[in-house]
Amino acid sequence: MTGLPELPKKERTKIPRHHIPEQPPEVRIRNFQEVALGYTPQMAMEEAQRCLQCPDHPCVQGCPVQIDIPTFVDLVRQGEFAKAVAKIKEANTLPAICGRVCPQEDQCEALCVLGKKFSPVGIGYLERFVADYERQSGTVRMPEVPPWSGHKVAVIGSGPAGLTCAADLARLGHKVTIFEALHKPGGVLLYGIPEFRLPKAIVEYEVENLKKMGVEIRTNFVVGKTATVEELFWEYGYDAVFFGTGAGLPSFLGIPGEELIGVLSANEFLTRVNLMKGYAFPDYDTPVPVGRRVAVIGAGNVAMDCLRCAKRLGAEEVMCIYRRTRAESPARIEELQRAEEEGIDFRWLSAPLEIYGNADGFVTGMKIQRMELGEPDASGRRRPVPIPGSEYEIAVDMVIVAIGQSPNPLATRVTPGLQLDRHGCIIVDPETQMSSIPGVFAGGDIVTGAATVILAMGAGKKAAQGIHEWLAKLDRGEVS
Amino acid sequence: MFQILKKESLAPQFKRYVIAAPEIARKHRAGQFVLVMLHEHGERIPLTIAGSDKEAGTITLVVQEVGKTTMEMGLMEEGDCLYAVVGPLGTPTHVERWGTVVCVGGGAGIAPLLPIAKAMKEAGNRVLSILGGRSRDLVILREEMAALSEEMWITTDDGSLGRKGLVTHALADVLASERPDYVVAVGPAVMMKAAAEMTRPLAIPTLCSLNTIMVDGTGMCGGCRVLVGGQPKFVCVDGPEFDAHQVDFDLLIKRLRTYLPQEQLAKQRFLESHQCVALEAAGGRV
Ligand SMILES: Cc1cc2nc3c(=O)[nH]c(=O)nc-3n(C[C@H](O)[C@H](O)[C@H](O)COP(=O)(O)OP(=O)(O)OC[C@H]3O[C@@H](n4cnc5c(N)ncnc54)[C@H](O)[C@@H]3O)c2cc1C
Ligand SMILES: Cc1cc2nc3c(=O)[nH]c(=O)nc-3n(C[C@H](O)[C@H](O)[C@H](O)COP(=O)(O)OP(=O)(O)OC[C@H]3O[C@@H](n4cnc5c(N)ncnc54)[C@H](O)[C@@H]3O)c2cc1C
Ligand code: SF4
Numbered sequence: 001m002t003g004l005p006e007l008p009k010k011e012r013t014k015i016p017r018h019h020i021p022e023q024p025p026e027v028r029i030r031n032f033q034e035v036a037l038g039y040t041p042q043m044a045m046e047e048a049q050r051c052l053q054c055p056d057h058p059c060v061q062g063c064p065v066q067i068d069i070p071t072f073v074d075l076v077r078q079g080e081f082a083k084a085v086a087k088i089k090e091a092n093t094l095p096a097i098c099g100r101v102c103p104q105e106d107q108c109e110a111l112c113v114l115g116k117k118f119s120p121v122g123i124g125y126l127e128r129f130v131a132d133y134e135r136q137s138g139t140v141r142m143p144e145v146p147p148w149s150g151h152k153v154a155v156i157g158s159g160p161a162g163l164t165c166a167a168d169l170a171r172l173g174h175k176v177t178i179f180e181a182l183h184k185p186g187g188v189l190l191y192g193i194p195e196f197r198l199p200k201a202i203v204e205y206e207v208e209n210l211k212k213m214g215v216e217i218r219t220n221f222v223v224g225k226t227a228t229v230e231e232l233f234w235e236y237g238y239d240a241v242f243f244g245t246g247a248g249l250p251s252f253l254g255i256p257g258e259e260l261i262g263v264l265s266a267n268e269f270l271t272r273v274n275l276m277k278g279y280a281f282p283d284y285d286t287p288v289p290v291g292r293r294v295a296v297i298g299a300g301n302v303a304m305d306c307l308r309c310a311k312r313l314g315a316e317e318v319m320c321i322y323r324r325t326r327a328e329s330p331a332r333i334e335e336l337q338r339a340e341e342e343g344i345d346f347r348w349l350s351a352p353l354e355i356y357g358n359a360d361g362f363v364t365g366m367k368i369q370r371m372e373l374g375e376p377d378a379s380g381r382r383r384p385v386p387i388p389g390s391e392y393e394i395a396v397d398m399v400i401v402a403i404g405q406s407p408n409p410l411a412t413r414v415t416p417g418l419q420l421d422r423h424g425c426i427i428v429d430p431e432t433q434m435s436s437i438p439g440v441f442a443g444g445d446i447v448t449g450a451a452t453v454i455l456a457m458g459a460g461k462k463a464a465q466g467i468h469e470w471l472a473k474l475d476r477g478e479v480s
Numbered sequence: 481m482f483q484i485l486k487k488e489s490l491a492p493q494f495k496r497y498v499i500a501a502p503e504i505a506r507k508h509r510a511g512q513f514v515l516v517m518l519h520e521h522g523e524r525i526p527l528t529i530a531g532s533d534k535e536a537g538t539i540t541l542v543v544q545e546v547g548k549t550t551m552e553m554g555l556m557e558e559g560d561c562l563y564a565v566v567g568p569l570g571t572p573t574h575v576e577r578w579g580t581v582v583c584v585g586g587g588a589g590i591a592p593l594l595p596i597a598k599a600m601k602e603a604g605n606r607v608l609s610i611l612g613g614r615s616r617d618l619v620i621l622r623e624e625m626a627a628l629s630e631e632m633w634i635t636t637d638d639g640s641l642g643r644k645g646l647v648t649h650a651l652a653d654v655l656a657s658e659r660p661d662y663v664v665a666v667g668p669a670v671m672m673k674a675a676a677e678m679t680r681p682l683a684i685p686t687l688c689s690l691n692t693i694m695v696d697g698t699g700m701c702g703g704c705r706v707l708v709g710g711q712p713k714f715v716c717v718d719g720p721e722f723d724a725h726q727v728d729f730d731l732l733i734k735r736l737r738t739y740l741p742q743e744q745l746a747k748q749r750f751l752e753s754h755q756c757v758a759l760e761a762a763g764g765r766v
C-alpha cells in the first residue's frame with residue numbers, strides 16, 4: 001500500500017481524529033454483529049499521520065505490555081501494515097483482541113500528548129486495523145518454533161492469560177497443553193464478551209494459530225476434578241503448571257428475592273447467550289430467558305454487555321441500576337456511550353433493596369433505594385449513602401446481577417500448599433509469577449481478581465519467562 | 481473421543497450407555513455426575529455417572545428420555561461420539577458406616593441411587609431398598625439394586641409390579657417396623673420432599689440428590705442455586721447431595737419450571753422432525 005507523507009508537526013494536529021465507523025444504533029440493536037466496523041486503509045493511514053512521533057513517547061508508558069506505539073503507528077502511515085503488526089506482536093500476541101477491548105482511554109491513549117489539546121491518536125483502532133488486515137489478507141507469519149526442549153508445561157485455563165503464556169512457551173520450545181473446563185477455548189473472550197464487541201471468529205482464529213504452533217488444547221477437562229495439579233505433575237508428567245483460571249465465580253447481592261426465577265448472574269446470562277448461542281434458540285438447544293422489562297444491577301463492562309445483549313434479544317425496556325453516578329462507572333466510556341445510544345435506561349444513584357415475585361416464583365418487581373454521594377471511601381470514590389424515605393418500586397420480569405466476580409476455588413482448593421490471599425487469589429512472586437509451590441505459576445484474574453484482558457496477557461507473558469527460567473534451573477539440577 | 485461403546489434399552493424411554501471416558505472413569509466416585517453435550521449446537525445436560533470401570537476406561541449413564549436432548553441422545557448409536565463429556569463433577573457422596581441405610585429411588589432417580597447404594601454397601605452398611613415407578617417396566621435397575629440390598633420393596637402407580645402406590649408408602653411401612661440409621665432418597669423433587677417430611681420427626685439423617693438445571697457445572701453461573709438451610713448453595717459444586725431436612729424443595733420445584741415453554745417448543749420441534757420418535761413417545765414403543 002502506498003503510504004502517506006510525513007507532515008510538519010503543526011499540520012498533524014490539524015487533522016481531526018477519525019472516529020471508527022459503526023452500525024447505527026437502530027440497526028445494531030437488532031443483530032449480534034460487531035458494532036464497530038473498522039477503519040479503511042486510507043482512514044488508518046490518515047489517523048497514523050496524526051502521531052507526533054514524540055521522542056519520549058508517553059503513550060508507551062500507558063500500555064501495560066509496552067508496545068512500541070510510535071514505531072508501529074509510523075509503519076501504518078507508510079502503508080507497511082504487515083510490518084506494523086509484526087512490531088506490535090513483539091509485545092502483544094493478540095492485537096485484534098486488545099485493539100477491540102482494551103480500555104485505551106485509561107491506558108495508551110490517556111497519555112497520548114495529542115490528547116491534551118486535541119484528541120489522542122486512535123491507537124486501539126489502528127491496532128485492530130492492522131491485525132484485521134493481516135488476518136484477512138492471509139499473510140500471517142507463524143513464529144518459528146525451535147526444537148523441543150524436552151519439557152512439558154500444563155496451562156490451566158484458556159483465557160487471555162493462558163493463551164499468551166502458552167504461545168510464549170511454545171515459542172521457547174516447550175511442549176504445552178492447555179486444559180480448559182468448558183467445551184471451547186477462549187475464557188471470557190468467548191463466553192463473556194459478546195459477539196458484537198469481539199467476534200468469536202477472531203478468538204477461534206487465534207486459537208487455531210496456537211494449535212499450528214504445536215500447542216495441544218484439551219477442552220472438557222476440569223483441573224481439580226478430572227485431574228488434580230499433583231496428578232498433572234506426577235502422573236501426566238508435566239514439569240511446570242500455569243494457573244490462568246480467571247475470576248469466574250459470580251457474586252450475588254444477598255438481598256431478599258434473589259432466588260426467584262428470572263434472577264440470573266451475569267455469568268449465566270452471558271454464557272447462555274455467547275457460549276451456548278442462546279440468541280439462536282431453538283437452532284441451538286440452550287434457551288435464554290428474555291424479559292420484557294429487564295434490570296441489570298451494576299455498571300461495569302460486564303453490566304454493559306448484559307444490558308446490550310438483553311436489548312438485542314428483544315427486551316422492551318432495559319434498565320441499568322447503579323448506586324453511584326455515571327462518573328464512577330467502571331465501564332469503558334466508549335461502551336457506556338454506545339449503551340446510551342442504544343436506548344438503555346440508566347438509573348444512577350439507585351440501589352436494589354429487594355426483588356419481588358409471584359406465587360409461581362417468577363420475578364415481578366424490585367424495590368429501589370435512591371442514593372446520594374457522601375464522603376470519599378477507601379477507594380477514593382465518593383461513597384453512596386441512602387436517602388431516607390426515597391424508596392420506590394419498579395416492575396421488572398428479569399434481573400441480571402452484574403456486580404463482580406471472584407476466583408473460582410474449584411482447582412485452588414484441592415491444591416495443597418498453594419497460598420491464597422483472603423479473596424482466594426493466588427499469591428505469586430511479582431518477578432516470576434511463581435506461587436508458593438515450586439513449579440506452579442499463575443497469572444491473570446486468578447492473581448489480581450477481575451481485571452483486564454491486557455493485564456492478563458501481560459501476566460501470562462511474564463509467567464512464560466518465569467517458567468522458562470525455572471525449567472532451565474531444573475535442567476541444571478538447581479531445583480527439583 | 482467419548483464414543484458410545486454400548487447402548488441398550490432398559491425400559492420404555494430408559495436407555496443405558498457405556499461411554500469411553502478413561503480419565504473420568506479413573507476419578508469417579510459415587511454421587512458424581514458429568515455434563516454431556518451431544519453436538520456443537522447442543523445443550524449441556526447433567527447426567528449421573530451410574531457406574532464406572534477404571535480398567536476398561538468407561539462410564540455408564542442411564543438416561544430417561546424426557547425432552548429434546550435426552551430423546552436426541554436416544555437416537556445415537558453405538559460407535560457414535562458425544563461432542564463433550566465433562567467430569568466427574570460434584571462432591572462425592574459422604575459414605576460412612578451408619579448401620580442400616582434405606583435407599584429410596586423413584587423413576588430416573590434409581591440411576592443415581594445405584595452407585596450410592598453400592599458405596600453404602602461397600603462401607604459395611606446393611607442396605608434396604610425401595611424402588612418405585614409408574615408401572616412395572618419403569619422400575620429400572622431392579623436386578624442391580626437387588627444384588628446390593630438385604631431387602632427390597634417395589635411400588636408402582638398402577639400396581640403392575642410390587643405394591644400399588646408410592647415409594648413413600650413403602651417407606652412408611654419400613655419406618656413403622658424399624659428405625660434405620662440413615663435414609664437416602666433420590667427421585668423427583670416431590671418424592672424427596674415427602675420422604676424428608678417422613679424422616680424429619682424421627683430425626684433420621686436423610687440425604688437427597690438434587691436435579692436442578694445446570695449450565696457449566698463448575699460453579700461459574702449460579703443457575704443451579706438452591707436454598708439449603710436458608711443459604712444459597714450451588715448444586716453442581718456444593719452438591720448434588722444435601723441434607724434433605726434443610727432443602728427448600730418448594731423453591732426447587734418452582735425453579736425447575738423456569739424454561740418450561742422453551743423446553744416444550746424444543747421437544748415439539750424435535751418430535752416433528754423425527755416422526756419415528758413421535759411414534760415411540762406416543763406408543764411407548766422402543
Ligand atoms: C462480560 C465481561 C466483559 C469484559 N470486558 C472487558 C473489556 O472490555 N476489556 C478488558 O480489558 N477486560 C474485560 N473484561 C475482563 C477480562 O475479560 C478478564 O480480565 C480476562 O479475561 C482475564 O483473563 P484470564 O485469562 O485471567 O481468565 P479468563 O478469561 O476468565 O479465563 C479463565 C479460563 O479458565 C477456565 N478454567 C477455570 N477454572 C478451571 C479449571 N479448574 N480447570 C480448567 N479450566 C478452568 C475457565 O473456563 C476460563 O476459560 C470483561 C470481563 C467480563 C466477564
Ligand atoms: C446432578 C444431576 C444428575 C442427573 N442425572 C440424571 C440421570 O442419571 N439420568 C437422567 O435421565 N436424568 C438425570 N438428570 C436430569 C437430566 O439432566 C434432565 O432430564 C435433562 O437435562 C433433560 O434434558 P432434555 O433436553 O431432554 O429435556 P428438557 O427439555 O430440558 O426437559 C423436559 C422436561 O423434563 C423435565 N426436566 C427438565 N430438567 C429436569 C431435571 N434436571 N430433572 C428432572 N426433570 C427435568 C421437565 O419437566 C421438563 O419439562 C440429572 C440432573 C442433575 C442436575
Ligand atoms: S495493548 Fe491496549 S494499552 Fe497497549 S497499545 Fe494496544 S490498545 Fe493500547
Ligand code: SF4
Pocket residue numbers: 050051052053054057058059060069070073111112113114121123
Ligand atoms: S504520545 Fe501520541 S502523539 Fe506521541 S508518539 Fe504516542 S501516540 Fe504518537
Ligand code: FES
Pocket residue numbers: 693694695696697698699700701702703704705714715716717
Ligand atoms: S451449573 Fe453453573 S454454577 Fe452450577
